Amino acid sequence: MPGESFFITTPIFYVNDVPHIGHAYTEVAADVLARWHRQRGDDTWSLTGTDEHGQKILRTATANGVGPKEWADRLVESAWKPLLDTVDIANDQYIRTTDPEHERGVQAFIQQLYDDGHIYEGIYEGYYCVGCEEYKTRDELIETKDGDYAGELVCAIHSRPVEVLKEKNYFFRMSDFQQELLNLYGSQPDFIQPESLRNEIISFVSQGLEDLSISRSTFDWGVKVPWDESHVIYVWFDALLNYVTAVGYGDPERSGPAGTGEFRRRWPAVHLVGKDIARFHAVIWPAMLMAAGLPVPQRVFGHGWLLVGGEKMSKSKLTGIAPQQITDVFGSDAFRYYFLRAITFGQDGSFSWEDLAARYQAELANGFGNLASRVIAMIARYRGSAFPEASVDVEIAELAARVTADADDAIGRLAIHEAIAHVWRLVDALNLYITEQEPWVLAKDEAQSARLDQVLATAAHGLGTLAVLLSPVMPKATAKLWTALGGEGAVQDVRLQHATEWKAQTTGSVQALEALFPRIEEQEAGAA
Numbered sequence: 001m002p003g004e005s006f007f008i009t010t011p012i013f014y015v016n017d018v019p020h021i022g023h024a025y026t027e028v029a030a031d032v033l034a035r036w037h038r039q040r041g042d043d044t045w046s047l048t049g050t051d052e053h054g055q056k057i058l059r060t061a062t063a064n065g066v067g068p069k070e071w072a073d074r075l076v077e078s079a080w081k082p083l084l085d086t087v088d089i090a091n092d093q094y095i096r097t098t099d100p101e102h103e104r105g106v107q108a109f110i111q112q113l114y115d116d117g118h119i120y121e122g123i124y125e126g127y128y129c130v131g132c133e134e135y136k137t138r139d140e141l142i143e144t145k146d147g148d149y150a151g152e153l154v155c156a157i158h159s160r161p162v163e164v165l166k167e168k169n170y171f172f173r174m175s176d177f178q179q180e181l182l183n184l185y186g187s188q189p190d191f192i193q194p195e196s197l198r199n200e201i202i203s204f205v206s207q208g209l210e211d212l213s214i215s216r217s218t219f220d221w222g223v224k225v226p227w228d229e230s231h232v233i234y235v236w237f238d239a240l241l242n243y244v245t246a247v248g249y250g251d252p253e254r255s256g257p258a259g260t261g262e263f264r265r266r267w268p269a270v271h272l273v274g275k276d277i278a279r280f281h282a283v284i285w286p287a288m289l290m291a292a293g294l295p296v297p298q299r300v301f302g303h304g305w306l307l308v309g310g311e312k313m314s315k316s317k318l319t320g321i322a323p324q325q326i327t328d329v330f331g332s333d334a335f336r337y338y339f340l341r342a343i344t345f346g347q348d349g350s351f352s353w354e355d356l357a358a359r360y361q362a363e364l365a366n367g368f369g370n371l372a373s374r375v376i377a378m379i380a381r382y383r384g385s386a387f388p389e390a391s392v393d394v395e396i397a398e399l400a401a402r403v404t405a406d407a408d409d410a411i412g413r414l415a416i417h418e419a420i421a422h423v424w425r426l427v428d429a430l431n432l433y434i435t436e437q438e439p440w441v442l443a444k445d446e447a448q449s450a451r452l453d454q455v456l457a458t459a460a461h462g463l464g465t466l467a468v469l470l471s472p473v474m475p476k477a478t479a480k481l482w483t484a485l486g487g488e489g490a491v492q493d494v495r496l497q498h499a500t501e502w503k504a505q506t507t508g509s510v511q512a513l514e515a516l517f518p519r520i521e522e523q524e525a526g527a528a
């Protein structure tokens with residue numbers, strides 16, 4: 001139902017390094033969902049931001065000879081906020097864990113858990129991976145046989161030695177919530193998606209949960225534990241809370257009395273995360289919320305990894321590709337389209353320049369772009385740019401209505417690749433329609449004038465539907481197409497539900513359209 005609250009989040013990213021296309025992938029997926037819901041008229045809020053505390057950031061800053069806050073400021077301004085422009089993200093909010101409102105919210109939350117008896121003092125003795133910022137068990141580690149770390153225990157993800165800790169920490173009684181979590185997974189089957197991840201999490205929690213160390217005392221880059229300032233709060237405990245502090249949790253002015261404040265209005269959220277961090281979101285996070293008596297998230301969706309050479313792309317393994325390398329050549333629309341269309345959302349996907357270039361040419365330039373240019377050019381040539389007034393061929397009209405409904409349904413299931421594929425049925429059908437109807441032949445015969453009007457109206461009408469439906473995925477190209485069709489106002493203001501009835505909102509004449517997806521010279525693509 002339009003008008004419902006839709007609150008979508010991305011993970012907040014570590015500022016130890018600059019973004020790569022894996023980070024941009026999550027951003028783009030969340031942005032397409034947010035734009036889609038906004039265009040449906042839902043009460044949408046999209047949140048992203050940066051995770052700035054913890055040992056990893058502290059060490060990077062120190063190695064670079066600056067303080068951690070200065071380092072974070074530098075990376076946020078020079079790399080993380082600019083990423084949003086690079087891939088055209090229309091987020092509603094950007095949170096930093098160093099924001100004072102967030103820090104206050106984190107302290108209010110942990111104090112409540114402490115007062116309610118969910119936290120106790122103990123000794124943590126075990127392994128820790130600073131790369132993951134995660135406590136590890138022995139069976140999560142690999143004993144290396146050769147290379148730089150021969151004989152050492154390394155993290156399976158980072159391939160770097162873990163640290164052995166023995167320190168006094170505060171612990172969260174997470175084990176108390178095992179049954180409640182299993183009940184949640186059972187009663188809300190789409191709480192964790194996709195299914196494979198859900199099964200993995202259920203089996204993990206079924207094996208029993210340990211209490212979680214939630215403070216550190218050997219360094220001080222973090223939010224202070226309010227009742228014991230010699231400790232800082234564990235970076236993940238701090239980071240997960242961004243999802244609620246962003247919308248006013250812990251701020252009496254914004255969260256307000258029950259049922260009225262911003263927090264009540266927005267929460268719970270849909271969390272998009274990489275599958276590597278799904279456990280934090282589907283186990284620790286709901287347990288924290290249960291302890292505080294707050295509603296759990298609506299969904300946790302773990303998407304797959306972008307692989308390069310068969311491995312998870314990562315900066316630490318030097319396989320990172322900067323998003324701008326791609327957008328400089330292909331543009332942000334193509335970036336957004338490619339990653340969401342080519343990869344089944346929820347599964348891993350391999351990136352290759354060849355595949356990107358091939359899809360750009362076949363689907364965007366030849367498939368969609370060329371269709372748009374041809375139709376607009378024919379209306380200009382045969383009808384002096386006047387938008388043809390004629391009824392639309394029934395088959396195309398029906399298909400347009402069907403793909404609108406199918407795409408909306410797919411988005412509701414977070415199957416973004418499927419939504420785009422549905423819309424593309426209309427792109428393909430219109431291309432075939434033009435080929436079969438041969439408007440250039442009709443144009444030569446005065447007796448076929450009414451039929452030519454109908455063919456051009458059908459094609460132009462279909463293009464308008466495409467502009468509306470694809471605007472969440474490719475905001476720039478669809479804005480140009482909308483203007484060329486004589487659309488009034490901004491295309492993203494046309495309700496998706498009206499994607500087939502958009503004609504009421506036009507000036508009545510078309511305008512020239514530059515190529516939506518210009519040809520890319522091979523040397524340009526190769527140089528990237």
Ligand code: MSP
Pocket residue numbers: 010011012013014015021022023025026051239240241272273274275276277304305306307312313314
């Ligand atoms: N700071 C934590 C998240 C805290 S959320 C409360 C963190 N940050 S991170 O900078 O390491 O970013 C992790 C996220 O980046 C992943 O969950 C995923 O969304 C994205 N990706 C990082 N590498 C990726 C790929 N190679 N492929 C796809 N997504 C990837 O973890």
